[in-house]
Amino acid sequence: MTSRRDIERHVEDRAVGRCEYCRLHQSLQGTTFHVEHVIPRSRSGPSELDNLAWACPSCNLHKANRTDVIDPDTGDQVLLSNPRIDDWDGHFRWEDYRIVGQTPIGRATAAALELNHPRRVQIRHFLAHMDHAKPLLNQRYGSNWLVIPLIDELDTAISKLSDDQFFQNLRNLSMISRFHRHFRLIASGVREMSDLISSGSSPLNHLRNRHLGILTGTQARQLIVFGFPEGLHPEVESSLFQLTGRHPYVLQGVLEHLWEDQGELDRQAGYAGSEGISGLTEDLLPLAECLWSNRTRRVSATIRGVR
Numbered sequence: 001m002t003s004r005r006d007i008e009r010h011v012e013d014r015a016v017g018r019c020e021y022c023r024l025h026q027s028l029q030g031t032t033f034h035v036e037h038v039i040p041r042s043r044s045g046p047s048e049l050d051n052l053a054w055a056c057p058s059c060n061l062h063k064a065n066r067t068d069v070i071d072p073d074t075g076d077q078v079l080l081s082n083p084r085i086d087d088w089d090g091h092f093r094w095e096d097y098r099i100v101g102q103t104p105i106g107r108a109t110a111a112a113l114e115l116n117h118p119r120r121v122q123i124r125h126f127l128a129h130m131d132h133a134k135p136l137l138n139q140r141y142g143s144n145w146l147v148i149p150l151i152d153e154l155d156t157a158i159s160k161l162s163d164d165q166f167f168q169n170l171r172n173l174s175m176i177s178r179f180h181r182h183f184r185l186i187a188s189g190v191r192e193m194s195d196l197i198s199s200g201s202s203p204l205n206h207l208r209n210r211h212l213g214i215l216t217g218t219q220a221r222q223l224i225v226f227g228f229p230e231g232l233h234p235e236v237e238s239s240l241f242q243l244t245g246r247h248p249y250v251l252q253g254v255l256e257h258l259w260e261d262q263g264e265l266d267r268q269a270g271y272a273g274s275e276g277i278s279g280l281t282e283d284l285l286p287l288a289e290c291l292w293s294n295r296t297r298r299v300s301a302t303i304r305g306v307r
């Protein structure tokens with residue numbers, strides 16, 4: 001018997017990970033996409049592959065248990081687009097970052113599922129820019145580039161927003177999206193969320209009020225030992241200080257990146273040991289010898305990659 005998980009995987013694979021209504025890829029969503037019943041269960045829609053679709057939470061929520069909706073141009077009631085029967089390109093087309101209905105079904109579905117809600121258009125816009133920028137950044141800085149956005153006074157910022165969508169998007173970008181390895185979010189002025197943050201983050205999350213200026217060498221080392229109890233090799237430490245200017249947020253961002261990458265570094269080192277240095281990136285090549293000889297020096301190789 002086919003398990004529920006197998007069916008889910010099949011539906012996801014068939015949709016190539018994209019919502020079958022708005023075409024958003026799951027890689028930018030924090031919440032899991034849903035297997036959706038095209039004809040709802042409440043109307044006796046079967047849980048079979050030809051009645052199931054992969055949908056983002058927003059489309060799923062807007063669709064609810066409807067099967068027909070109003071065409072905004074004519075006021076007629078028409079069927080909602082059925083991804084199992086209707087060809088997406090036959091009913092919709094892209095106009096910049098908007099999805100335009102080309103048929104009564106397309107128009108009615110776009111309106112009912114709010115496919116062009118300003119937030120959704122902004123997300124598409126942003127993703128397109130990131131997709132364009134990534135190869136250019138890779139070319140210029142190597143594939144390990146890192147951006148450390150700082151949210152100053154997070155609690156105050158939250159209190160001035162009407163909802164948490166902004167932070168959800170930011171969280172998705174920095175933790176789940178296909179760009180997550182390149183973003184390391186640092187926030188200050190965090191009181192309300194401190195429990196949440198300290199329970200789910202690295203041991204390096206120890207910046208306090210006294211760390212608001214450029215750190216002294218001693219203060220920077222105090223921060224380092226939270227994540228690397230034996231400290232770092234002097235050469236590594238010096239290149240880290242040089243790279244970050246001992247700026248507390250930048251230093252913390254890079255340290256967290258290194259700390260999380262320790263497993264990856266071990267795997268790279270293992271690969272280098274068995275297969276020679278051909279598997280290492282150009283950034284790491286000059287330091288391949290260090291990679292094999294000393295764990296802390298492996299960190300140095302990554303620091304040079306994170307430029």
Ligand SMILES: [Zn+2]
Nearest residue numbers: 019022056059
């Ligand atoms: Zn969707």
